[in-house]
Amino acid sequence: MSEQTGQTASGQAHAPMPLVDARRRIDERITPIDATERLPLPQALHRVLSHSIAADVNVPSADNSSMDGYGYAADDVAGPGTRLRIAGQSLAGHPFTGRIGAGECVRIMTGAVVPEGVDTVVMQENTTADDGQAVTIAQPATPGDNVRPAGEDIARGDCVLAAGHLLRPADIALLASVGAAEVEVFRRLRVAFFSTGDELRPIDGPLAPGEIYDSNRYGLAAQIESLGMEGVDLGAVEDSPAALAAAFDKAAGCDALITSGGVSVGDADHVVDVLRGKGAIDFWRVAIKPGKPLAFGTIGETRFFGLPGNPVSTAVTFIQLVRPALVRLAGGRPAAPIRFTLTTATDLSKRPGRENFLRAQLDFEADPPQVVAIDHQGSGVMRSMSRADAFIVLPAESADVPAGTPVTVEPFAQTVWR
Structure with missing residues (x-):
């Protein structure tokens, strides 16, 4: 057997692979899926962009006010006590269409377009209105204050989100702000999974001596769902080569297959042998605790991850090795762990x-x-x-x-x- 399978030709196991090398090997052998689809923006939450999106508009589309107050030209205000005539008002959605003259200002609301001639907005709390005809500036604003320029958030032509980005709620709002009614995303990753062990029983039934509830499968289902991927539950599989081979066949057409249990060296651990007959083993055993007996390989176009059966080992190996691999396989960019x-x-x-x-x-x-x-x-x-x-x-x-x-x-x- 080759070195990639985790054993020498004489059948002796190699030393477990360091975690950093296991991550590198998996990364080198993961090719992101290439099938895409176009979705209306409201349906794209937790999907992965297949193409970068550039803005066709400025956000905001025009200079606008960040405060309720009065807009004026800074050169017209010499200091506290300056009195300006109110030429009109600018409301969000109802802009002042003219241009203010010398000694004039406009009443302006938050989000309203800043008219021509205005470069500064003073908060209304720092003014005193005079019968709606004029206003006295009690505390002038610094020139340019409270004016949000066009394109401050996003300028026309900017890359809004890059390919490989997972769309979160804030991203949906961001794309809506540039008028992206539809987006092209990778299809949802299909991840099959099953647990192995003659001792496993459904969680809604009684237990006989020596039996345990099949908890790992539920943990894997939750992990897959948390990534926004489609889980394909193949159930609990008995410890026999024939049953395992049949379960492997059911995973055909899925992008990845994850198993828990049956990858150690016990008499009833058949997963690695069945994988060897169905596909190829890249490595087996990683130098981490918990989680040493982990197998990685391929079955046709399906990436295989054989996780150990102890529940903490299953969770740790999924987080450290499987999760970033699935993100990359789905077309995304896995984030480096924060430490x-x-x-x-x-x-x-x-x-x-x-x-x-x-x-x-x-x-x-x-x-x-x-x-x-x-x-x-x-x-x-x-x-x-x-x-x-x-x-x-x-x-x-x-x-x-x-x-x-x-x-x-x-x-x-x-x-x-x-």
């Missing part, structure tokens, strides 16, 4: 050899802020993920870390798409 340094409030147990992802809670109320590791770090303790809001990331070469030591922290809440 910063905090002091650990607890001793951290660590053996050199694998990069560790400890579940932890951020404590910004402490002085100085610190990070607190969850008390139980077992890979089968999903409660550690539910209670946590960050990973403490310990390098592969690191050993035990005493309390009070600065450590690298990677929060859960961060941007996935760049």
